[in-house]
Amino acid sequence: MWTRTLAPAAFTLALFLAWEALCRALRIPLTILPSPSLVFSALWEYRAPIAANAVVTLWTTLAGFALATVFGLLLGIVVGWHRALYAAFYPVMVGFNSVPKVAVVPVLILWFGLGEVPAVITAFLISFFPIVVNVATGLATVEPELEDVLRALGASKLDVVRKVGIPRSMPYFFGSLKVAVTLAFVGAVVSETVGANRGLGKLMLDAQASFQVPIVFAGLLVLAFLGIVLYGATAAVEVRFTRWAFRGQAT
Numbered sequence: 340m341w342t343r344t345l346a347p348a349a350f351t352l353a354l355f356l357a358w359e360a361l362c363r364a365l366r367i368p369l370t371i372l373p374s375p376s377l378v379f380s381a382l383w384e385y386r387a388p389i390a391a392n393a394v395v396t397l398w399t400t401l402a403g404f405a406l407a408t409v410f411g412l413l414l415g416i417v418v419g420w421h422r423a424l425y426a427a428f429y430p431v432m433v434g435f436n437s438v439p440k441v442a443v444v445p446v447l448i449l450w451f452g453l454g455e456v457p458a459v460i461t462a463f464l465i466s467f468f469p470i471v472v473n474v475a476t477g478l479a480t481v482e483p484e485l486e487d488v489l490r491a492l493g494a495s496k497l498d499v500v501r502k503v504g505i506p507r508s509m510p511y512f513f514g515s516l517k518v519a520v521t522l523a524f525v526g527a528v529v530s531e532t533v534g535a536n537r538g539l540g541k542l543m544l545d546a547q548a549s550f551q552v553p554i555v556f557a558g559l560l561v562l563a564f565l566g567i568v569l570y571g572a573t574a575a576v577e578v579r580f581t582r583w584a585f586r587g588q589a590t
Contacts, residue, residue: 359374359376362374362375369553370550370552371552373552373556377553378556378560379557380553381551381553381554381556381557382560382561385554388542389539389542389558392537392538392539392541392542393539395455395537395538395539396524396527396528396538396539396540396562398455399455399459399527399530399531400462400520400523400526400527400565402459402462403458403459403460403461404520404523404569407462407463407466407467407523408516410463411466411468411469411470411474411519412474414471415471415472415473415474415475415477415478416474416475418432418471418474418475418478419474419475419478419479419504419508420478422479425475425479429475432472435468436468440461440464440465440526440529441533443461443464444461444529444533445534447461447530448533453534454535455535455538457530457534457535458526458527458531458535458540459527460530461527461529462524462526462527462530463523463526465525465526465529466519466523466526469518470515470516470519472515473508473511473512474508474512474515476511477507478504478507478508509580509581510577513573513576513577513580514577516573516577517570517574520566520570524562524565524566524569527540528540532544539562543555543558
């Protein structure tokens with residue numbers, strides 16, 4: 340337990356120390372790579388605007404992630420309901436996911452204007468695909484022999500999906516959530532850098548324009564911290580609801 344807790348902290352501290360030593364030894368210019376001491380100093384000096392913009396980015400990310408979770412789960416169940424539906428929908432979803440979301444943001448700004456709405460929708464669009472695919476895969480890969488036995492015992496298609504398919508796809512579902520929650524941050528920040536009034540993406544873009552590079556790196560550190568927290572929370576929920584899938588493993 341202590342090893343799993345202290346090892347990441349020790350590695351992170353060593354990484355920051357190596358970063359600091361590298362910047363000092365090579366005299367790297369501030370505008371290229373600021374040292375951690377300067378980054379943390381900027382993080383403290385500008386803590387108020389950074390915190391205010393971080394709240395905006397966090398709520399747009401969570402809103403988009405929540406929408407992706409609900410609609411991704413529902414569509415995943417529909418797509419995985421029958422193998423013909425899976426074969427029909429999958430190429431369309433792949434094609435939709437192949438469109439760079441940064442190219443969609445200007446269209447969303449035209450429709451909804453500047454603000455948080457395009458960021459929420461972008462976070463939704465970029466985190467929607469892995470949830471649908473994983474849930475549909477979990478349902479579509481139920482063993483045909485098992486399904487035949489259940490149907491022979493009088494179970495309907497709905498019974499098979501509800502009592503076998505959905506519980507079986509839960510590890511797939513929560514695995515996709517851990518990926519989707521980090522992708523949602525990417526979508527929200529990308530939208531904020533293209534067109535927004537608030538948010539960490541907007542803050543870092545303004546800091547970059549004025550060559551305040553430590554503020555840019557401070558924003559990156561905040562994004563990394565928020566991503567780790569949300570990933571850990573999702574992983575904790577995963578263990579809570581799919582503990583049976585972790586039997587024999589350290590949870």
